[in-house]
Amino acid sequence: LALDGTTGQIWVEPSEERKQELQLQSNSKDELPTEVITQDGHKIPLMANVLGEADAKFALDCGAQGIGLLRTEFLYLERLTIPSEEEQLATYQAIAEIMGTHPLTIRTLDIGGDKPIPFLNLASSDAPSARHTPEPNPFLGWRGIRQSLDCPEMLKIQLRAILRGSYGDNIKVMFPMVSSVEEVRAAKEILAEAKAELRQEGYGFNEQMPVGIMVEVPAAVTMADQLAAEVDFFSIGTNDLSQYVMAADRTNPKVAKLADALEPAVLRMIQQTVTVAHQAGIPVSVCGQLASNPVGIPILLGLGVDELSVNPPAIATVMSVISQLTINQAEMLAGEALQLDSAVGVREYIINQLDRSV
Template identity: 55%
Template sequence: DNTPPHLPIAPSPHLPIAPSPHLPTSLQGTPASPGIAIAPCFRYRKTPITWEQTTSREQPPHYHVEDTTEEWQRLQTALHTAQQEIQTLLSHSSIQIGDAEAAIFDAHLLFLADPTLLEAAQQRIFTQHLNAEAVWQGVINEVASNYRRLDDPYLQERIADVVDVGQRVLRVLSGTPMTIVDVPQPAILVAADLTPSDTASLDPTRILGICITAGSATSHTAILARSLGIPAIVGLPPEILQLADGTQLAIDGETGRVWVEPEPETLVALRTQRDAQQANRQQTRTIAHQPGMTRDRHQISVFANVSSINDTQQAVNFGAEGVGLLRTEFLYLNRTTAPTEEEQLEVYQAIAQILDHRPLIIRTLDVGGDKSISYLGVGLESNPFLGWRGIRFCLDRPHVLKTQLRAILRASFRHEIKIMFPMITTVAEIQAAKAILAEVQGELHQAGVPFDEAMQIGIMVEVPSAVTIADHLAREVDFFSIGTNDLSQYVMAADRTNPKVAKLADALHPAVLRMIQQTVEAGHAAGIWVGLCGEIAADPLAAPILLGLGLDEVSLSPQAIPAFKGAIAQLTMPQAQAIVTTALQQDSAAKVREILNDDLHLI
């Protein structure tokens, strides 16, 4: 399991701050994440990085180093450790909050691998004989200063990400351990600021609300709070930091208002409002454990995207009817050698056991692109999304693929497991992958090892070439699963990890919708079923589109399942098909969204 520890908050070593006698009974901030929370406040003070070699113990030390090669290696080791931590957080966040929001940490990984930044750090160590901490702090300060000078508010907000990544590396260099959150009871977190890493690691069952004096409603911290379903208010007056731990607070993330020691009548009104919201969510959860079905009884399978055993249990709790995408990369992360056949078998069997006869689609290793694993020889490339990734890597390293296929086949005995190959661009690739699979099946037969002889084989459709030859590919497989996250960026020629162009990679753009339609039609004409595993399915607004396009299955982040099933339950197939017909005639994603908003108000 790759679930990271919760938010690194330590109880303050200082005495509680006495509340100011002049503290107002209510405070106004900027609404950042909707919802009502009533709980005692818990003041967050980040554990400071402490330095042994400096008298201030707060600023990184500056000193002369003789062995510059060793010092450069020390920085590289710290960068690698930070990279592994972020990769774990990314994998956890993909499930907890969805791929689109987790892409924040893709950007963190790219920052750590930025050649300009690394070259500047290396040059300073070798020419100035400066220690790694001083060099790294200097480089981070310069990047943050460059962002501050920009007019673009979006890019200015990325300063928080730069500082977050910078502090993570400094913490590793200093040897300051990550501390575990210790909230004595469910609480509202009060802080000067929260980093994106802090926020993504929060436990929504313990942290019921967030109040910070910094930030904006469009910051990554705000986006992550919304994804976690935690009410949040940003930009609050600094007086809130004077509150003593345990002070009763009530917050409304819709209006940005905070009540300090609220009056009984205020509490009654807010609790009534909160209870109505919770009842609405409970009704949605009830629908989630029923089949995904429209008002006119048309069914669509609703599966989950998962990355661990824990995620699978969470998916079942949220009403998943199966797993449409098991990302197996988590097995390969945070280690120095590839997982053995037995290690993989154990995990696949444990996941299949939790699913209890529900389908499990296992995607073979999908490295490269934004996922580099150094011990496999998958390094950094100048254009990684067009590089050595997915099935291309596995066909070049057949021993890695064969080990994984053996484990999957062995786990398939008495379970409903399917295999899915990623990043297929040509017929030759799927034929080569199937030949390796047949070879492994033959070896297992010979050894008398049982497996599911009728196991289905599918491919991810995520590049335009696969869409345009979908009729040929359909003859080779039992199912398609459309990966809209990658398909969108390839169709629109827009890297989804680049903030300057990421908005173009929108799965609701008619160009992408037509690709989905073409794939569904080709699959159905060949008699195979077609699913979709992409972040677009996590947006309830898109439900009529996916339904109307004729998809047989959708796979999404577990916590998004209730809202998707709730949206489906409001629709009929003719309504969904009519919406799709209109959407496909539009010329932008914005116009498609307008139609969806208008039509859903009428339904």
């Protein structure tokens, strides 16, 4: 057996490459640098993926420089009613207070797929599709921004709460599971309505609060140029992007191994997204598990990713790996990885190259 202490993932009879990857991760935790900076002096913003107040405090203790992904699903799960605006506001304000001036990116509700919700048989919604029924393939179904747009009042309540908490200039909002420009425009219209209501009611908020999207669907990658014109930043969710690119349900043990973010097909999608985003002048972060993988980190930096966001227990590993790299080295490793033909080949190549540089 092999255990990844960062993610909790267990392997039965792991391959030699997997053992080497986990050993590399373990070794990288031995010494924790005080700054997230490469050997050649490039500072890499390192954020945390968190679930709530306790997570936010823990993230700062671990060395996070902010929150790159606040998952808001915890506010909605295991309850029979939609959380009120005031309830959500109190939570967002509490987390913002913990973070101080550090960046805080709040993702709107991302329920569905592997995270169903009990109360979404919404009698209050006029949308015929806003009824929670079993789906044969929920990962290709009613989830993320699709669900929010079918329940506009629920989305508006959340956006009002986020706006009311945006008294500083460090809070951003991010929409998940975007697959079209129309979805982004529709979400921004609801955001504009929320702003207009708050102005009329006399509430203060950040009028220029940045708006971003999760890039986790191949359609978003191919339309990245048009999407970049609509938003202020991209955040790549490599977990979902991998399963959609590889057409492999990551919760299905028979095919989950195919949904490997180190597959060159996935890496090329990341490269395309970063290139287009930078041409449009917007930054790109990665918040999936690849961002905490010692094999994936040099590739992401080499592809030009601007920011990494990881689970708090992984921060020490990521800081250490970054401190042992130069950007030139990362660019060389990424360039070679893109030319390989499998995740196995990528993993072997990166591990061998990093071992040589130690």
